[in-house]
Amino acid sequence: MKKSNDVLRKEVMEAINWEPILDSNKIEVSVQDGIVTLAGTVDNYNQKKEAEHTIKDISGVRAIIDDVRVDLSFSVIKSDKEIASAVIKALEQKWVIPNHRLKVTVQDGWVTLDGILHWNFQRKAAENAIRNLEGVRGVMDKIIIEAEINNELEKLIVEKALKRSWILDIGNIKVRVDGKTIFLSGIVSSLLQKEEAEKIAWNTTGVWQVDNKLFVEFD
Incomplete structure (x- = not known):
């Protein structure tokens, strides 16, 4: 069942509030059709990145727009x-x-x-x-x-690497290799899975570019 904007926003806020280094009172959250926009201010760049990372594995989050600003205190x-x-x-x-x-x-x-x-x-x-x-x-x-080893990428090698990840369903992921570029398409169930697939593709010897067109779709 698809989550409503209000339900997903509540879950995102709970996740941010659960993270010790973040102050949920400083971060504003809005949700529209699975797209989560983060705004507000944080004390440092690490908090900005952590806020984004914290919500990536929440079911229903299809994309994140990070508009959080870093407002440094005078002392730093x-x-x-x-x-x-x-x-x-x-x-x-x-x-x-x-x-x-x-x-x-x-x-x-x-x-x-x-x-x-x-x-x-x-x-x-x-x-x-x-x-x-x-x-x-x-x-x-x-x-x-730019990969140091100048070799041809093979689709089968990439697919085997994706299969080794327990969080991915390779049956819903299509791989295409063209020269030094790996193209990913298909469906995953979370933004975290989309990034995991891209990370694995990037680890392929000889790759120069990964074009990640995976679509996040949830029950």
Whole structure:
């Protein structure tokens, strides 16, 4: 049975309220046909990302629009130069990230990451490394993925990888491979499953791009 907007909004608010690092009084929630819009203000960028992550596995959430703003207290406001130095140091401490391939720019607390990496997990690790840094208001990811191994992707390999995930029903997911791009289509039952399928596809050797057209549909 499809959830009403009011029921889904209540569940989203309960999930946010349950998360210790979030203040539900500061986050506004609106729901329309499974699309959840988050607004309001939080104290740091990590809270902004956590609010989004917290509601991804709620049944009925088809998409999330994150309009939450980061309103830093005066005590944690840093200059762009200070933030840039902290970002570079954080990236250097993550051995999985070839940080010499990344360019960091900061403007008004917003960090932009440019460059070329071989794996998507390296791109995710780069953002995770800086999400807790003081003074960061947001991250703009302009990183390009170019696989180090130049080989042809195979549809069967991708499908087998998706089957190994216990949260996915591969029978409802279609895979198409064209050159260095993996195309995903079909139906999943949650936004979390949609992101899980994309994450698995990105782990395929040789992939440069994942086009995720999976549709979230719930009972």
